Amino acid sequence: MPRPPTTQQFVLDELRRAILSRELAPNQPIRQDSMAHTLGVSRVPLREALKTLEAEGQVVYRPHRGYTVAELSLADLLEVYRLRELLETEAATLAPARAGEEDAARVREELHAVAGAAAHDDLVEMISSNRRFHFALLEPAGMPWLMRMVRTLWDTTDAYRAVYYNSPENRDRVLAEHESIARAFEARDGAELARLLRQHREHAVTALRATLDPPAND
Incomplete structure (x- = not known):
């Protein structure tokens, strides 16, 4: 399967897939360094993808704690x-x-x-x-x-x-x-x-x- 046209879109698609498949479960912290390494990207497109998911309500950002997968409500x-x-x-x-x-x-x-x-x-x-x-x-x-x-x-x-x-x-x-x-x-x-x-x-x-x-x- 070809990658999406941008690295950010690729990261966004992979994060969505991981949330859907429960590889990333509700309330689970998202370790940015580890995730960037797994996806083979820098932290810049990862941060942008996380901001998109935050706007959609799929992840939550807490100061000094970072991102976690949103709890289902x-x-x-x-x-x-x-x-x-x-x-x-x-x-x-x-x-x-x-x-x-x-x-x-x-x-x-x-x-x-x-x-x-x-x-x-x-x-x-x-x-x-x-x-x-x-x-x-x-x-x-x-x-x-x-x-x-x-x-x-x-x-x-x-x-x-x-x-x-x-x-x-x-x-x-x-x-x-x-x-x-x-x-x-x-x-x-x-x-x-x-x-x-x-x-x-x-x-x-x-x-x-x-x-x-x-x-x-x-």
Whole structure:
């Protein structure tokens, strides 16, 4: 696989992958010297990548202590998913009617990519192809400013998806829901697409709520 066009982007991609795969776990300190050595880069692009991840809420900086991987927070998840609902519903309602055959083919291609990654238990690729699937659904709306905001929200919650997809039951549910979502897109039914995507998000939040906020023992 070729490296991204810049060293900083390469480092950013590698850090995101490490967080998704739990090589870097929540609350784990990020040792910059060790990480730079592992990636074969200087500390300059590493620091810039960490600043980007800090802005996304994926790492936390504390003076005199450095960077640590952010702890997963139910409150943060609920806020981000509420914002996603507001923005994505607008795009999903419009996108199918504005989509062409190439857009529909892209949706179906990414649908198969998610299923293939799930079949091979490739969690990182499943998260990546899932993102491409969802953006293939929304981008035909032709709302670039809205999509920039949606991308930022997605960046902040990739670690939560890693937790969600860790369950085979959740992965099976995602694949079944994706098939219904793709059919609504292909039928050019924006209202149904928005409804199914809302349900899709709600199922993820329900499952993650049980993980991030388990009931206290009696």
